[in-house]
Amino acid sequence: MDFFEQNIDRTGTFSVKWERTKEVFKTEEDVLPMWVADMDFRPPQAISDALKKRVEHGIFGYTFTGETVADAIINWLADRHGWEINKSWITYSPGVVPSIGKAIQAFTEPGDRILVQSPVYPPFFSMITDNDRKVENCPLIKKEHQYDIDFDAFEQALKNGVKLFILCSPHNPVGRVWTEDELRRMAELCLAHDVIIVSDEIHSDLILAGHQHVPIASLSKEIAENTITLIAPSKTFNLAGLQASVIICANHDLQKKLNVIAKRQGSFTLNTFGIVAMEAAYRYGEEWLDELLAYLKGNVDVVKSYIADELPELTLVEPEGTYLLWIDCRKLGLSDGELNHLFTHKGKIGFNPGISFGKGGEGFVRMNVACPRSTVIEGLARMKKAIHS
Structure with missing residues (x-):
């Protein structure tokens, strides 16, 4: 599992996730990218x-x-x-x-x-x-x-x-x-x-x-x-x-x-x-994938426990697959614009806004947890800071 704990600097590689965040979220501040669906892990060594x-x-x-x-x-x-x-x-x-x-x-x-x-x-x-x-x-x-x-x-x-x-x-x-x-x-x-x-x-x-x-x-x-x-x-x-x-x-x-x-x-x-x-x-790639899935399950469990204990205003939709978490923020009573501003400018964290996924996405965000657990924990702390600000 140590393989997936590595924090790899992806800047300078034309990474959409890490190098276009300011443009996408229309901010000059450093935003933690937990949006576009790619992983912050190296692929299997065989590849x-x-x-x-x-x-x-x-x-x-x-x-x-x-x-x-x-x-x-x-x-x-x-x-x-x-x-x-x-x-x-x-x-x-x-x-x-x-x-x-x-x-x-x-x-x-x-x-x-x-x-x-x-x-x-x-x-x-x-x-x-x-x-x-x-x-x-x-x-x-x-x-x-x-x-x-x-x-x-x-x-x-x-x-x-x-x-x-x-x-x-x-x-x-x-x-x-x-x-x-x-x-x-x-x-x-x-x-x-x-x-x-x-x-x-x-x-x-x-x-x-x-x-x-x-x-x-x-x-x-x-x-x-x-x-x-x-x-x-x-x-x-x-x-x-x-x-x-x-x-x-x-x-x-x-x-x-x-x-x-x-x-x-x-x-x-x-x-x-x-x-x-x-x-x-x-x-x-099969052995690597099995290890990845176990690690992702651990990340999901961390988010699930944190939301239950620290952010009762939110509801995590129970994931069965993917590394993308669908989080219900409607209890905050914010418009989609306000919700995006809250996380981007107060939490300095970049999520996909739920409204971009069409009808039924209002009041939701999508969170990418295919990253080291330390990044997941940092993201959750930023969410808490934003909501409690």
Whole structure:
């Protein structure tokens, strides 16, 4: 665990998280960044070694994503999630958000309605509207410490002419790891109403103890034929800057349509280092990941205990997956602008404002705890100082 306790200076590396905080939060003060979803941990040594070896080769011409990369992905999904996939189902993309854009362009037309479940990852909204489609929102239902799906509203939304459903599984920011029953019910409703599923499963490896991720496409052949699954090693192993992700699609016709869009965009392969890191991550990263998950669970427990003991004005939504905590601040009675000002200027801490995640995010903040425990404790102390100021 000492590995994850290291405080590594990330300034001077063009780090969005650490070097654009003042710009993002519109302040000249030093703000502790606990917002954008990357980790302050080095990846497994096997990934760094593979990258060093490739650098030492010294020639960086055109590359392709080889068979051994696909083999590593197939074995990872089988071992980690019990999902058997075919090599022909795999294509590649620089990232999950570009893949969502491809799916929107491939399977819908301008003016079509696309379903989301807020509060949810903000690019879901922007990719829909930037492509001249319309958002059909079916907000999740907030219970005391958890969120559920309103299935009656979900089905009604599908009846409103929806063409595509973007699923966040596990869900960012509310931390739900959907059960098999929940996933099956959503998938079967989409089948019944002829709605294609795009399942963003980028957080699927970041599952806290007591929960199990189920790839929605693994539920049945029929569901697999109606689903495009998006995964990446970026969140799992802190490789976002290498821009390498995977599109998994069992339906040849749907995959062909995606490839047409990729061709139009001139997108043909991944960058050299993304390819190398992806294979090393999925081939050698499991032991490191298990240690990471234990450490993250400890960070979550620290936040949970601190809020219960020191900040009863706040409520932590019980996380089941991801390293992103969804905190209910509504008892403070502040507007979203006031809440952001409180934490940014009085606490000098940077959170993602809940309102950026759409309807249902009002009065919440998202806290990133993928950092050394000392940073988590410092962040909590700043929260307390701000609230009690």
